[in-house]
Amino acid sequence: MVLEAKYPQFSQEEFARRYAEVRAAMHAADLSALVFYSTTGSYHEVLFLSDFITTREAFFVFPDEGEPTLFVQMYNHVPNARREARCNDVRWGGPASAAAVAANLHARKLGKSRIGLVGALSFQQYELLKRELPDAVFVDFSAQMARLRQIKSAEELVFLRKGAELSDLAIEALEREARPGISEHDLAEIVESAYLGLGGRTHIHYMGTTPMNNPNLCVPSQHQSNRLLQRGDVLITEISAHYHGYAGQILRPFAIGTPPTSAYAHLYDVALEAFERIARVVRAGATSDDILDAAEYIHQAGFTICDDLVHGFGGGYLAPVLRTRRTSARIPETFVLRENMVIVIQPNIITEDERMGVQVGEMLLVTSAGVESLHRYPMRFVQCR
Secondary structure, eight states: OEEOSSSEEOOHHHHHHHHHHHHHHHHHTTOSEEEEEEETTBOHHHHHHHOOOOSSEEEEEEESSSOOEEEEESGGGHHHHHHHOSOSOEEEOOSOHHHHHHHHHHHTTOTTSEEEEESOOOHHHHHHHHHHOTTOEEEEOHHHHHHHHHBOOHHHHHHHHHHHHHHHHHHHHHHHHOOTTOBHHHHHHHHHHTTGGGTOEEEEEEEEEEETTSOOBOSOOSSOOSOBOOTTEEEEEEEEEEETTEEOOEEOEEEESSOOOHHHHHHHHHHHHHHHHHHHHOSTTOBHHHHHHHHHHHHHTTOEESSOSEEEOSSSSEEEEEOOTTTOSSOOOOOBOOTTBEEEEOOEEEOTTSSBEEEOEEEEEEOSSSEEESOOSOOSOEEEO
């Protein structure tokens, strides 16, 4: 891994590995090029082969032979992209980036070939590509690329450990600074201040508070409110700081000013037991059915869940994405875990009336022998002053 003075980057060897794996998958699907699309909210598609985190909107043209091209919106974002991207050809996308992509493919003599699309293109962009490339055959290649990102390299694990470390710092800061009288907005400031100065960025900070004696919240909130914390509150969290697009994820409950009530302590005990039961069955070769079997404990204990129970992570929100059998819209196809996958186990144990809940968990590496946590903050119900 190479860390430049200005921006973190992966090594040339890492990019050679990625290029080779992606081109092998392209050849297997008889594709002459891939067109990746990313936005600020979903940047992993372009990041994986360019080392550039999309700042507004970006397309990345990756041919089976030759150098790729990165198209960036907006014009004033191009100079920064040229400094960061591991790509010699970085251009402004013009008034319509999809049209610039089509022109680039025509110039490469690929306008009549099979082209894979990766990412959530809008209807308008897709229609523009079809209009500009009427003889091309477009193939949705997003799922295949997601599968390639499931197995982490040694360099990716270094970045993920850094993301986990930054996320742990945010939890430590909440333990020190969360207290009665501050607002939920203050919590967001506490979280981000813990890692922004160290080169970390925010992936998510989901947090919510409610009185433990009269709760009305079962899962962390995506947006913080102006509610003031009170003595006897519970704070439930899901924190992910990222380092160059590689985020940690840690989930802990906090009791504000008092110990947890007996009801919340029981919820936490069930959540911890669910986490440990699932963690014990996870290893390379284990299946999603093994996880779902272990998760039945939650319902046997008299509770249910609101959030996903387990999901792949690192380079996007990846498979397997699992709830329990009783809370799934449909039973998922059996998924086999492989060595060097990264997952998050995150039991969100709630009452059936959805008024009360806690969430625990963290990001873990799948090994041949089991799991290794990428976090160092202890698993506990945190008590704040």
